[in-house]
Amino acid sequence: MPGFGTGPLVFAHRGSSAALPEHTLAAYVRALAEGADGLECDVRLSRDGHLVCVHDRRLERTSNGRGPVGAYTLAELERLDYGSWHDRTAPDGGLPADPERTRLLTLDALLRAVRAADREVELLIETKHPARYGSGVERRLVAMLRRHGLADPRPDDPVRATVMSFSPLAVRQIRRLAPRLSTVLLLEVAPPGLRRGRLPFGARIAGPSLKLLRTRPQLVPALHRAGNRVYVWTVNDAPELDLALACGVDGIITDRPAMVLDRLGR
Ligand code: G3P
Ligand code: CA
Secondary structure: OOOOOOOOEEEEEOOOOOOOOOOOHHHHHHHHHHOOOEEEEEEEEOOOOOEEEOOOOEOOOOOOOOOEHHHOOHHHHOOOOOOHHHHHHOOOOOOOOOHHHHOOOEHHHHHHHHHHHOOOEEEEEEEOOHHHHOOHHHHHHHHHHHHOOOOOOOOOOOEEEEEEEOOHHHHHHHHHHOOOOEEEEEEOOOOOOHHHOOOHHHOOEEEEEHHHHHHOOOHHHHHHHOOOEEEEEOOOOHHHHHHHHHHOOOEEEEOOHHHHHHHOOO
8 A cells, every 4th residue: 555664644624624625525626636555534434324525424514404313315415515604714716616626425426536546545434323224334335345345455556545433342243254364443642551562353554543642652663562553643744744744653544635745754
């Protein structure tokens, strides 16, 4: 993969989401054009069981819809505008509506876009609230990754999918459904045993918040000694980047991939 051995990988959090509306195709296309090594996205289920790229449980913040994402069918969600809220607040606000920056993005469409980029990309896919959805999200996610040839990774495939969750149970479920799929356990606090670098349920990558690393920087060498990698979120300015680099992380998840790549001299 790009970046290994030459500094941390740079992942665009929800796409290039400081510049363009999060989770839109335009934000992801821009991140790839800026040179990000990978992309991060959150997935939820529509009422009729489609995986859609939306962060919040409810629609209000990032669209002109109202209510929980899961209360609507895909066709209903596709009628909403997911870009105008951002364009009104962005420094370059008032740009004409472009379907790529206003339309709902499905995971299927994002995977097709990543394949079409025809270069090395690691896609980090976060499942939200797995306890609430039972195992539905994980089962559908693995089925989708299988359809795209990503559930059983091949060493020569330039695209790699990695599933992330704050829930150890979701990580365990993914490992059961697709044992070779790479997984990240996201962390806001350090669980018992982490002092010795051990991650539960077979996750081989830890995803601590920057806030956690600020207070516990020694977690990174402990995780490395136990054979794990560390992807930190969310790193959005120069002091935050300096802290992440001083900790020796392997991946940086950022809303501003161009800024991070520039400061890394790439
Ligand atoms: O990459 C992990 C990070 O995305 C977790 O927090 O709320 O942005 O999904 P959140
Ligand atoms: Ca996320």
